[in-house]
Amino acid sequence: MVESKAxxxxxxxxxxxxxxSLESCYLAESWKSKGFKKFLDLGCGLGRHSIYFAQKGYEVSSVDLxxxxxxHLKNWADKEKLNITTYVCDMDHLPFNDSAFDCIIAYNVIYHTDIEGFIKSLHEISRVLKDKGELFIxxxxxxxxxxxxxxxxxxxDGNTILRDEDDTERxxxxxxxxINDIKxxxxxxxxxxxxxxxxxxxxEGNERMSRHFNLIVRKK
Known part of the structure; x- marks a missing residue:
């Protein structure tokens, strides 16, 4: 497994x-209607989704490498007077108990690894997510x-490359x-x-370098 790099x-x-993100606006309302309260921002970056969900009344935990x-998130949360729990950690080893969260966002995060790391991280997500809890990825x-x-x-490997066109992701x-990989x-x-x-x-209408799948999945 490749070493994770922030x-x-x-x-x-x-x-x-x-x-x-636009999706987070929909998810915050959808998950609130289902009674979800405990939210994990997996790979929170600078904290945009953590702040948004905390402002919407969720109990927010945030992790990033x-x-x-x-x-940056801690300082932002202090200015907004929001209580957000934060950890510096890798996504393949999360510092939470089993079934700790109702809902999780992993926005532009879990694909920053190879196949072995992806599978391990997805198992960690499943571990900390409650049964019938939901993940947006x-x-x-x-x-x-x-x-x-x-x-x-x-x-x-067959799924993974190193990209170097962006200084933040070098x-x-x-x-x-x-689709077959998703299944x-x-x-x-x-x-x-x-x-x-x-x-x-x-x-200008030119296709950019990356295409995405945006998935909402529910733990069985």
């Missing part, structure tokens, strides 16, 4: 990582240009999947939304 948030110059990201598609055009020397592993890896979960591949375009 994003270098000190080199980030984009404010987009401070704004909650980046000290910089966790410290973003995954990279093998149809991404970054995967299809990658130098063979950058391949770690030499961070990226794992790519397809194989998510045997502990039921899929509760359509498996739709999201294609990203720039403002």
């Amino acid at each position: 994003w270098d948030w000190s080199k980030n110059e984009s404010n987009k990582w401070l704004n909650p 980046s000290d910089y990201g966790i410290n 973003t995954l990279l598609s093998k149809n991404s240009l970054a995967y299809q055009n990658a130098d063979k020397n950058k391949h770690i 030499n961070v592993p990226h794992l790519y999947i397809d 194989k890896f998510f045997v502990e979960f039921n899929l509760i939304n359509d498996t739709v591949e999201q294609i990203n375009y720039d403002i």
Whole structure:
């Protein structure tokens, strides 16, 4: 298994990582309607989803491999007078008891490893998620240009490459999947939304390097 490598948030110059994703707005309302309260932001980055869910009344725990990201979240939470529990840790070894959470977001996180690490991290998610609890997870598609055009020397295994076009992610592993991989890896979960591949375009209409799957799954 490759060693996990944190994003270098000190080199980030984009404010987009401070704004909650559109999906989080839907999830916060959907999960509230189901009585979910205990929320884990897995790979919280600078803390945008942690802050948003805490403001919505959730009991929030946040983990990330980046000290910089966790410290940024702590300072942000203090300014907002929000109580958020934070840990610096790897996603394949979470510091929580079994069945600790009702719902989890793993946004642009769990694919930063190889196949072995991905499977181990997914088992950890299943362990800390309650039965019938829900996970929102973003995954990279093998149809991404970054995967299809990658130098063979950058391949770690059949699913994973090292990308180096972004300073924040230089030499961070990226794992790519397809529909068959989803069926194989998510045997502990039921899929509760359509498996739709999201294609990203720039403002000029050109396809960007990465395609994604956005999945909502429920633990069996």
